[in-house]
Amino acid sequence: xxxxxxxxxxxxxxxxxxxxxxxxIADELNLTRATLRPDLAILTMAxxxxxxxxxxxxxxxxxxxxxxxDKIKKLSVRDYHSVPVVVNDQANAYDAITTMFLEDVGTLFxxxxxxxxxxxxxxxxxxxxxxxxxxxxxxxxHIIMTRLPKIKICQKDDxxxxxxxxxxxxxxxxLPVVQESDKGLEVIGRLTKTNITKAFVELVKNEDV
Amino acid sequence: xxxxxxxxxxxxxxxxxxxxxxxxIADELNLTRATLRPDLAILTMAxxxxxxxxxxxxxxxxxxxxxxxDKIKKLSVRDYHSVPVVVNDQANAYDAITTMFLEDVGTLFxxxxxxxxxxxxxxxxxxxxxxxxxxxxxxxxHIIMTRLPKIKICQKDDxxxxxxxxxxxxxxxxLPVVQESDKGLEVIGRLTKTNITKAFVELVKNEDV
Numbered sequence: 001x002x003x004x005x006x007x008x009x010x011x012x013x014x015x016x017x018x019x020x021x022x023x024x025i026a027d028e029l030n031l032t033r034a035t036l037r038p039d040l041a042i043l044t045m046a047x048x049x050x051x052x053x054x055x056x057x058x059x060x061x062x063x064x065x066x067x068x069x070d071k072i073k074k075l076s077v078r079d080y081h082s083v084p085v086v087v088n089d090q091a092n093a094y095d096a097i098t099t100m101f102l103e104d105v106g107t108l109f110x111x112x113x114x115x116x117x118x119x120x121x122x123x124x125x126x127x128x129x130x131x132x133x134x135x136x137x138x139x140x141x142h143i144i145m146t147r148l149p150k151i152k153i154c155q156k157d158d159x160x161x162x163x164x165x166x167x168x169x170x171x172x173x174x175l176p177v178v179q180e181s182d183k184g185l186e187v188i189g190r191l192t193k194t195n196i197t198k199a200f201v202e203l204v205k206n207e208d209v
Numbered sequence: 210x211x212x213x214x215x216x217x218x219x220x221x222x223x224x225x226x227x228x229x230x231x232x233x234i235a236d237e238l239n240l241t242r243a244t245l246r247p248d249l250a251i252l253t254m255a256x257x258x259x260x261x262x263x264x265x266x267x268x269x270x271x272x273x274x275x276x277x278x279d280k281i282k283k284l285s286v287r288d289y290h291s292v293p294v295v296v297n298d299q300a301n302a303y304d305a306i307t308t309m310f311l312e313d314v315g316t317l318f319x320x321x322x323x324x325x326x327x328x329x330x331x332x333x334x335x336x337x338x339x340x341x342x343x344x345x346x347x348x349x350x351h352i353i354m355t356r357l358p359k360i361k362i363c364q365k366d367d368x369x370x371x372x373x374x375x376x377x378x379x380x381x382x383x384l385p386v387v388q389e390s391d392k393g394l395e396v397i398g399r400l401t402k403t404n405i406t407k408a409f410v411e412l413v414k415n416e417d418v
Contacts, residue, residue, distance in 0.1 A: 003254075041247035042254050045213075072413050097340055106332075106382075123315075123332045130339040131306055164410050168403070173315075193402035194377070200409045201373050204281050 003048075007039050011059065014049055018058040025057065072203065077163050078156040080199050081177045081189035086111045087141060089118050093129050094136035096121055107174035109187045110145050116184035117153075117176055119145030153178045154191055164196050212257075216248050220268065223258055227267040234266065281412065286372050287365040289408050290386045290398035295320045296350060298327050302338050303345035305330055316383035318396045319354050325393035326362075326385055328354030362387045363400055373405050 003011070006029070013028050014020055022040055026033045040057065043049040049057045085103040087096050089110050096108055100123065110119035121141060129144050130136060154163045154175045163175055177189030212220070215238070222237050223229055231249055235242045249266065252258040258266045294312040296305050298319050305317055309332065319328035330350060338353050339345060363372045363384045372384055386398030 038247040038250040042251045045251050046255065072409075094340075097336065101333075101337070123336060124310075127306060127332060127336045127339060128310070130336060131303075131345070136340070161410065161413050164406050168407055168410055193406045196409055197373050197402045197405040198377055200281075200405055201370065201377055204370050 003043075004039070007043055010036070010039055010043060011048060014057050015059045019052065019056040020058075021056040073159065073161060075160040075199060076156070077154055077158045077160055077177060077189075077191055080160055080195045081156070081191040082195060084109050084176060084187045084190040086115075086187060087121070088113070089140075089142050091141050092137050093126060093139040093141060093144060096141050097126050097130065097136065100126065105190070107190065107192065109176050109190070110141055111187060114183050115186060116181070117148065117151070117178060117187050118142070119147045120151050120174075120176065121145045122173060148185075151176065153185065155179065156189065160196070160199060163191050167191075167193060167196070212252075213248070216252055219245070219248055219252060220257060223266050224268045228261065228265040229267075230265040282368065282370055284369040284408060285365070286363055286367045286369055286386060286398075286400055289369055289404045290365070290400040291404060293318050293385060293396045293399040295324075295396060296330070297322070298349075298351050300350050301346050302335060302348040302350060302353060305350050306335050306339065306345065309335065314399070316399065316401065318385050318399070319350055320396060323392050324395055325390070326357065326360070326387060326396050327351070328356045329360050329383075329385065330354045331382060357394075360385065362394065364388065365398065369405070369408060372400050376400075376402060376405070 009029060010025055013025055017024070022033055022036060025040070026036050029036070040049070044051055044057070047060060050060050051057050085099065085105045086109045087099050089112050100106070100108060106123045108121040109117060110121060112118050119142060121144065125144050125146070129139055152166050152170050152172060152175055154166065154177055156177055156179070166175060167173070174190055174192040176187045177191055178185040179188050218238060219234055222234050226233070231242055231245060234249070235245050238245070249258070253260055253266070256269060259269050260266050294308065294314045295318045296308055298321050309315070309317060315332045317330040318326060319330060321327050328351060330353065334353050334355070338348055361375050361379050361381060361384055363375065363386055365386055365388070375384060376382070383399055383401040385394075385396045386400055387394040388397050
């Protein structure tokens with residue numbers, strides 16, 4: 001929303017002198033309290049100012065763009081991740097590529113016999129391997145995977161925005177969604193750039209319902 | 210922003226009877242015009258209502274979530290795409306995989322001798338090919354690529370949200386950004402789910418500046 005010049009002035013005064021009463025703000029601007037009432041109501045409703053009885057108005061520290069993105073900041077991984085696709089750490093590269101095509105995913109998680117995360121295999125890892133001249137059934141996945149502790153992970157209660165930053169900063173396509181157990185990290189989901197792209201689309205699409 | 214019960218009531222009245230004067234809205238609610246003034250000001254400021262002198266208030270048709278996502282709807286492909294990585298249609302699968310690793314991209318665009326788009330090669334296409342037993346230098350890219358008119362494309366003035374929907378609905382990782390020329394479609398960019406994920410992150414990050 002666009003603020004008027006007077007509303008901007010009010011924000012400046014409250015930023016500098018808050019908490020401050022409506023009366024004092026009116027004095028500063030040489031206006032009556034009644035004239036200011038709608039502006040103060042708007043600024044409070046929109047979340048720029050907060051008011052406490054017998055104390056006055058204070059600045060919430062939120063900018064217009066912050067209020068706009070509050071919605072995005074509340075989205076969490078649990079509402080957007082996909083099901084994980086895993087292969088056993090005893091599998092070979094040929095099995096892994098077959099699983100990748102059958103399940104139509106770009107990233108596989110490698111687990112031990114207890115279902116605990118031990119590695120991650122990307123389409124890129126498998127493409128590199130398959131270019132070599134060796135027999136793919138003779139290449140164990142554990143020698144070509146990325147392994148803990150180098151794997152980036154997330155949890156279902158993490159914010160979607162934090163997981164997105166992890167994907168971008170580490171230049172990876174997917175994060176395993178994990179939960180801690182006695183034996184290590186159990187894989188309970190897969191969060192990909194596709195999930196983030198869907199979330200982006202839904203931000204706009206939801207309103208058409 | 211959250212609306213009060215009274216503000217919701219005003220919206221309902223204006224939706225049904227608009228354009229309607231402030232006086233008449235006050236009558237409907239058995240309140241004075243003065244009491245309603247802050248609410249009408251808030252609803253107008255926030256974009257829910259619009260007011261025309263001597264006509265009255267009318268409903269803009271915007272919901273809170275619409276106002277929230279107006280910002281997203283203005284983003285365009287031109288501000289988010291990456292540079293395209295291309296291979297010639299005379300290249301072979303081995304060249305293509307090498308280019309993919311050197312440039313670290315997941316999608317290559319195939320162009321003819323005039324730089325005109327003729328096909329798209331994904332990491333998946335190349336992984337499938339490399340699993341076969343044949344010599345990769347003997348496989349021309351034009352037999353494994355997706356070709357026009359099956360290729361989904363976008364232009365630099367397209368909305369980012371529309372391009373995102375295309376990526377999701379067609380289950381692809383990248384769109385070529387093209388511009389029409391006498392000879393066909395020139396490739397001028399590459400729009401990927403990474404670009405969309407970055408846009409999503411920037412929506413929130415920009416405000417911290």
